[in-house]
Amino acid sequence: MKIPVSAIRLPTRPSREYESRFDREQSMLKMLAIPITSVILASMVTTLPVFSAGPLLPPFGLLMFLSWRLMRPGLLPIWSGVPFGLMDDLFSGQPFGSAGLLWSLAMLVVEIIDSRAIWRDYLQDWLIAALLITAVLLGGWWISGLAHATPKPEILFPQILLSILLYPLIVRICARLDSWRLAT
Amino acid sequence: MAPPPHRRPGFSRKAQYGLFATYVVAIAGTIVAALLLTISVVDPTGFSALRTFGSEVTAPVARVVNDARQSTQAITHNVSAYIDAASRNVTLEKELKANRTALIEARALRVENARLRGLLKISDDDAQQVAVGRLISSTASSTRQVATLSIGRNFGVERAQPVRGPAGLIGRVIETGPTTARVLLVTDSENLVPVMRASDGLPAFSSGLGNGLVLIKPLNLGESPFKVGDIIITSGNGGLYGANIPFARIIRKTSDGALGLPFADPANTPYAIVMKPYLGEARAAQQALAPDGETKEVAE
Numbered sequence: 001m002k003i004p005v006s007a008i009r010l011p012t013r014p015s016r017e018y019e020s021r022f023d024r025e026q027s028m029l030k031m032l033a034i035p036i037t038s039v040i041l042a043s044m045v046t047t048l049p050v051f052s053a054g055p056l057l058p059p060f061g062l063l064m065f066l067s068w069r070l071m072r073p074g075l076l077p078i079w080s081g082v083p084f085g086l087m088d089d090l091f092s093g094q095p096f097g098s099a100g101l102l103w104s105l106a107m108l109v110v111e112i113i114d115s116r117a118i119w120r121d122y123l124q125d126w127l128i129a130a131l132l133i134t135a136v137l138l139g140g141w142w143i144s145g146l147a148h149a150t151p152k153p154e155i156l157f158p159q160i161l162l163s164i165l166l167y168p169l170i171v172r173i174c175a176r177l178d179s180w181r182l183a184t
Numbered sequence: 185m186a187p188p189p190h191r192r193p194g195f196s197r198k199a200q201y202g203l204f205a206t207y208v209v210a211i212a213g214t215i216v217a218a219l220l221l222t223i224s225v226v227d228p229t230g231f232s233a234l235r236t237f238g239s240e241v242t243a244p245v246a247r248v249v250n251d252a253r254q255s256t257q258a259i260t261h262n263v264s265a266y267i268d269a270a271s272r273n274v275t276l277e278k279e280l281k282a283n284r285t286a287l288i289e290a291r292a293l294r295v296e297n298a299r300l301r302g303l304l305k306i307s308d309d310d311a312q313q314v315a316v317g318r319l320i321s322s323t324a325s326s327t328r329q330v331a332t333l334s335i336g337r338n339f340g341v342e343r344a345q346p347v348r349g350p351a352g353l354i355g356r357v358i359e360t361g362p363t364t365a366r367v368l369l370v371t372d373s374e375n376l377v378p379v380m381r382a383s384d385g386l387p388a389f390s391s392g393l394g395n396g397l398v399l400i401k402p403l404n405l406g407e408s409p410f411k412v413g414d415i416i417i418t419s420g421n422g423g424l425y426g427a428n429i430p431f432a433r434i435i436r437k438t439s440d441g442a443l444g445l446p447f448a449d450p451a452n453t454p455y456a457i458v459m460k461p462y463l464g465e466a467r468a469a470q471q472a473l474a475p476d477g478e479t480k481e482v483a484e
Contacts, residue, residue, distance in 0.1 A: 045234035047332070048243035048325045049250040051451030053371070053396025078206050082213035086220070092236030093323030093330045098232035099219030104214040111210075141327050148227040149373040150327050151394030159325070 013030040024184035034181040035075060038174070039064045043088040054155050057165035060170070061088040062136055063129075065103060067174040068165070069110055070125045081107035102136045125171075130164040137163070198418065211257065236361035239321075239332050243364045246320040247334060254454070290375070314458040315339040317356070319367070319450050327394055329372035330358070331450050333365040334456070341365045344424065346459050351431035353418055353445030354456055367456070371396055371447055378421035379431050381414055390416070390431065398432055401441040410434050410442035423463035 043061030065084055069076055069174055081104030088099040115126060120128075137160050144150050193199030224231050317335035335341055338359045347354045349365050355369040368375050371392040379390045379400065386409060388402045400416055412433040421426025432444030459466060461467070 014392070038253040044242055045320045046323055046325050047239065047246050049246055049253055049319075049321050051319070051322045051449075052324040055325055055327050056392060060324050078210040079213045081210075082217050085217065090235055091242070093328045094230065095221060096224040096234060097217050097219075098224075101214060101221050104210065104217055108210060108214070118406030143221065143225075144327050147228055148328065149391075151373050151392075155327065155395050 001028065026182055026184055031090065031137075032182055033073075034177050035068050038177055039084050040087055042170075043084075043091050046091050046093070055159050056162065058159060058166050059088075060090075060091070062099070062103065062133065063163060063167055063170040064174065065131045065172045066106070066110075066132060069107065070129060071171055071174050073114055074075065076107075078107060078111055079104070081105070092140075094140055094144055095147045098140055099136075102139045102143075103140075106132045122171075124166055126140075126164075127168060129167045130170075133163045133167070135162050192397050199437045206432070212313055214288055221355075232359045235366070236359055236364070239359045239366065241434040243320065243332070246332065250318065250320045250334075257452075279445060292447075312343060312460045314460055317365075319343075319453060319456055320364075322369075323452060327375070329355075329369040329375075329392060329394060331355070331367045331369055332362075333367050333458070334358070336361045336363045336365045338362050342459050347426045347456050348429055348459060349432075349450070349453035349456050351453060352432070353425060354448045354450060354453065356424065357458065369450060370398060370448075375429065377425055378419045379416045380419040382417045383414065385419075386418070387419060387421070388441070389439060393443075396445075397435075398444045398446060399438075399441055400432065400434065400444045401450050408437050408439065410437055412437065414442070416444055420462055423467050424461050426459060426462040 039061055042064035046058045047055060061084070065076075065081075082100050085100035085103035086097065088103070089096045093101060109132065110128065117124070137156055138153065141150060141153055141156055190317070193203055218408070220231075236437045253383060259348055279294060315335050317333045317339070320334045321332040323329070331354075333341070333347065334347050336428055341360050343357055343360060345357045347356060352472050355367045357365050358368045359366040369375055370390065371394065373392050375392050377390040377398075378387070380387050388400050389402050390398045392398050400410065412434055414431045415430070416434065418425045418427060418429040430447045432446045434442045435445050436443040
């Protein structure tokens with residue numbers, strides 16, 4: 001028996017019952033706003049009441065930024081490290097401009113890697129992210145040493161380790177956000 | 185994932201120039217960020233307005249979350265108080281009896297002290313409190329140890345005012361906004377506090393180590409005179425931090441000093457008191473007569 005196409009009822013939300021099911025456009029606002037908002041909100045995590053004896057809280061803004069960059073090359077423009085980094089500087093307590101410089105340099109490094117190693121797997125991306133996280137955190141320590149007295153760099157090791165181990169989780173959050181971003 | 189093919193724009197001049205322009209913008213942006221960084225390293229106050237704006241904007245969320253956090257802590261504390269209550273009650277009663285005698289003696293000493301001060305005509309400018317707030321967040325991801333206070337300029341909080349909690353000294357105010365202020369904690373490497381040993385008044389300096397501990401260095405040279413368990417209090421020298429504020433307990437001896445654990449834990453302090461700078465009026469009077477001259481106080 002042949003079932004007419006009009007009889008097949010796909011489970012949809014009630015509100016979308018009468019919308020066309022094909023040729024839908026993605027929302028431009030969602031496509032742009034989700035990556036930007038997620039990075040900025042991740043930068044703002046430091047304003048929550050989290051108190052630690054040393055620098056222990058991973059730089060969530062940087063992790064989110066690197067995840068978007070490595071998971072979706074070409075989504076964030078090459079210069080986006082500067083505005084995102086300056087936004088992060090407002091909340092991180094580092095001298096203003098430190099993340100703006102370091103994130104932008106990280107972005108350029110990823111761009112160079114992208115032109116050399118084009119097809120990469122997830123582990124290679126994780127390795128790149130790990131190296132960049134280490135470099136940015138040590139760079140932040142050095143910059144903060146230019147302006148203020150700073151402790152020894154060993155104090156950063158737990159934070160670096162924690163950030164590297166947290167990267168896969170952040171990539172998964174990014175992937176979820178990405179499928180929401182591109183959903184019609 | 186492989187990058188999209190936009191980096192090989194083919195023969196289109198427009199696409200080629202567009203790609204080139206993004207690289208130019210990226211490099212220029214990096215240079216601008218480096219310049220901003222240079223400015224903020226040379227003049228750390230320069231961008232404090234922006235930072236203040238950031239903390240003002242996020243303060244409402246931080247306040248709500250902090251309230252929730254503190255009430256959760258109160259619940260767990262109340263529940264754990266029931267466990268083992270009877271035996272603890274007995275111990276506490278014993279302690280209370282022992283302490284009552286010490287308390288009476290201390291009260292007598294205070295009266296005597298006031299009388300002696302009256303005889304010597306020492307006018308004590310007592311550390312007066314400006315306002316009481318709470319610590320609502322901290323820069324837990326940076327090597328700097330800066331916390332955000334829930335009150336600001338509207339409550340009379342100003343730069344270079346000491347902040348203490350019920351347990352001990354927390355730090356000093358370095359930036360103020362209308363409803364928030366930033367506090368440099370005593371555990372920051374830049375924060376130097378003149379202190380002394382409570383038992384004999386041995387003068388020392390404390391500097392933060394950035395990992396939640398402070399390094400206590402005695403003024404006199406030689407072998408470290410500290411013992412594990414020594415109580416360190418502020419000495420009031422220099423006139424910023426008031427005298428006799430509980431500061432830290434020695435937990436380890438080093439070759440030329442000792443490591444101390446501050447009494448005030450920013451994560452656990454129920455409130456923070458902002459105080460007037462100790463001997464602030466005397467210093468202002470001295471500055472009016474003989475200003476510091478070339479040596480300007482470097483702002484945070």
